[in-house]
Amino acid sequence: MKAILALIIGFGIQSTANAAPASGDYLVKYEPSTAHAYRSRLMSALPGVKVQDLGLNGWTRVQVPPSNLRNFDVNALSKMPGVLYVQPNYKIRLLESPSMSEARAKVAAMIAKNRGDGDGDGDGGGDDCPIPGMCGGDGGGLPGMPGGTPEDNPAIPAPVNPATGDNPLLSSQWGMLDIGADKAWVRHLGRKEVVVAVIDTGVDYTHEDLVENLWRNPGESGTDSQGKDKSSNGVDDDNNGYVDDIIGWDFVSKDNKPFDLSTDPIQLLLGGGNPGHGTHCAGNVAARGLNGKGVSGVAPNISIMSIRFISEKGQGTTADAIASIAYAINNGAHVTSNSWGSEGEDSAEQTENKALRDAIQASQDKGVLFIAAAGNGHQGVGYNNDTDAKPGYPASYDHDIIVSVAALDSTGALGSFSNWGARTVDIGAPGVKVFSTTVGSNYSDTVIDMFGMVVTWDGTSMATPHVAGAAALYLSAHPGATWSEVKKALLESAFKIPSMNGKSVSGGKLNVEKLML
Ligand SMILES: [Ca+2]
Ligand SMILES: [Ca+2]
Ligand SMILES: [Ca+2]
Numbered sequence: 054m055k056a057i058l059a060l061i062i063g064f065g066i067q068s069t070a071n072a073a074p075a076s077g078d079y080l081v082k083y084e085p086s087t088a089h090a091y092r093s094r095l096m097s098a099l100p101g102v103k104v105q106d107l108g109l110n111g112w113t114r115v116q117v118p119p120s121n122l123r124n125f126d127v128n129a130l131s132k133m134p135g136v137l138y139v140q141p142n143y144k145i146r147l148l149e150s151p152s153m154s155e156a157r158a159k160v161a162a163m164i165a166k167n168r169g170d171g172d173g174d175g176d177g178g179g180d181d182c183p184i185p186g187m188c189g190g191d192g193g194g195l196p197g198m199p200g201g202t203p204e205d206n207p208a209i210p211a212p213v214n215p216a217t218g219d220n221p222l223l224s225s226q227w228g229m230l231d232i233g234a235d236k237a238w239v240r241h242l243g244r245k246e247v248v249v250a251v252i253d254t255g256v257d258y259t260h261e262d263l264v265e266n267l268w269r270n271p272g273e274s275g276t277d278s279q280g281k282d283k284s285s286n287g288v289d290d291d292n293n294g295y296v297d298d299i300i301g302w303d304f305v306s307k308d309n310k311p312f313d314l315s316t317d318p319i320q321l322l323l324g325g326g327n328p329g330h331g332t333h334c335a336g337n338v339a340a341r342g343l344n345g346k347g348v349s350g351v352a353p354n355i356s357i358m359s360i361r362f363i364s365e366k367g368q369g370t371t372a373d374a375i376a377s378i379a380y381a382i383n384n385g386a387h388v389t390s391n392s393w394g395s396e397g398e399d400s401a402e403q404t405e406n407k408a409l410r411d412a413i414q415a416s417q418d419k420g421v422l423f424i425a426a427a428g429n430g431h432q433g434v435g436y437n438n439d440t441d442a443k444p445g446y447p448a449s450y451d452h453d454i455i456v457s458v459a460a461l462d463s464t465g466a467l468g469s470f471s472n473w474g475a476r477t478v479d480i481g482a483p484g485v486k487v488f489s490t491t492v493g494s495n496y497s498d499t500v501i502d503m504f505g506m507v508v509t510w511d512g513t514s515m516a517t518p519h520v521a522g523a524a525a526l527y528l529s530a531h532p533g534a535t536w537s538e539v540k541k542a543l544l545e546s547a548f549k550i551p552s553m554n555g556k557s558v559s560g561g562k563l564n565v566e567k568l569m570l
Pocket of ligand 2: 273282283284285286287288289290296297298
């Protein structure tokens with residue numbers, strides 16, 4: 054007991070003295086020429102320290118084990134020769150559906166009420182099931198959830214209409230029709246050579262309407278000199294630092310299977326997590342068209358690179374974000390779709406997330422468009438936030454390569470939660486009750502519909518992939534276009550609407566029909 058107390062006190066003193074996070078998790082930028090010396094000095098000085106090259110302009114992650122935190126002096130590290138900058142490894146969060154937090158608050162209230170009436174000790178019903186009746190059913194099947202068969206999900210109509218590009222559920226995609234995507238497909242469906250990296254929670258890469266549009270890494274395709282399949286030979290055939298990375302990379306699990314691990318609905322209501330965010334985003338970028346199945350993305354015939362850096366808990370780190378961006382821009386992505394928010398920038402506290410800024414600058418240097426969600430309000434400030442005054446990152450960074458996207462509903466009104474900004478938000482796109490692909494070869498516009506709690510797929514997260522898909526479709530039709538020409542075309546073709554007037558650079562809503570004329 055005394056020993057534990059001493060340790061805690063020890064950490065407290067250390068972290069106050071150095072303004073260091075107790076976790077000992079840092080990002081360090083060093084001059085590439087000093088890499089080896091830096092590594093060996095640090096590793097010999099601090100046994101157990103982990104140093105990981107993040108593949109971006111000399112940035113490394115340094116993790117100091119708790120047993121050695123007391124011997125770690127971050128100020129001394131920042132003064133080492135060759136070290137340019139040291140910052141905490143700031144957190145990244147999923148931008149979740151705004152109605153999710155309301156539903157969670159309701160559940161918390163119901164739990165509190167239930168505990169008041171409850172049986173005290175409880176194995177069985179009471180404690181395992183926080184809300185009476187919530188946990189019934191056969192083996193985890195939950196009523197009204199997007200997740201089982203189409204019969205479990207009566208919201209999905211299934212009329213086959215040849216005029217809709219042979220995607221039977223297109224009529225449920227109000228947003229796709231609203232931006233005139235179906236009219237654009239008459240002219241152009243996209244080229245597989247154009248790649249959009251969905252940098253998110255991963256993608257259900259077994260999904261019937263996504264699998265054919267997944268990017269295949271040419272450097273890990275075909276057979277090696279032994280006649281083995283390069284995609285599974287355990288060798289980094291293209292020497293990019295990742296073994297068998299055939300469709301992208303999982304920076305959470307550190308493997309070649311960037312699957313979208315989603316959290317079950319009860320856990321979502323109790324503690325949050327990932328509802329299958331990346332899969333929903335990927336569908337609006339590029340669910341497969343003309344295949345007689347499901348829905349279509351804005352770009353029905355391009356390639357999706359799946360990059361997972363947000364865990365099933367809905368959280369990630371700056372280290373994995375910048376490694377993800379580096380992976381995308383170094384492995385052939387033309388556009389990245391970014392429906393997430395970062396910490397670390399605070400002008401009042403004079404802190405900045407320099408590593409993330411550096412990654413976006415690298416995107417700009419490579420000409421890879423960075424499409425970013427404007428954000429659903431601002432932490433502690435509430436919804437409907439002007440990002441000119443209260444920026445949200447990464448969308449509000451001052452890099453021209455960023456296209457910041459607000460969320461609109463089916464009437465063209467700004468989503469009640471959506472951020473906006475005359476200078477810092479570029480364009481609006483569908484982002485309320487958006488229908489798309491969900492984990493398990495399913496489709497839905499609803500995250501949760503049970504016991505009076507309805508959470509729909511809402512958010513600037515959902516708006517962003519529409520713009521990423523549109524950029525890819527335009528690039529497919531104009532292969533020589535520069536990123537700035539693509540951005541200009543997106544903004545100039547926007548349909549002017551009152552809700553975006555004075556609240557965005559373009560003053561309008563994404564208009565794919567006009568973009569592709
Ligand atoms: Ca590789
Ligand atoms: Ca290989
Ligand atoms: Ca389809």
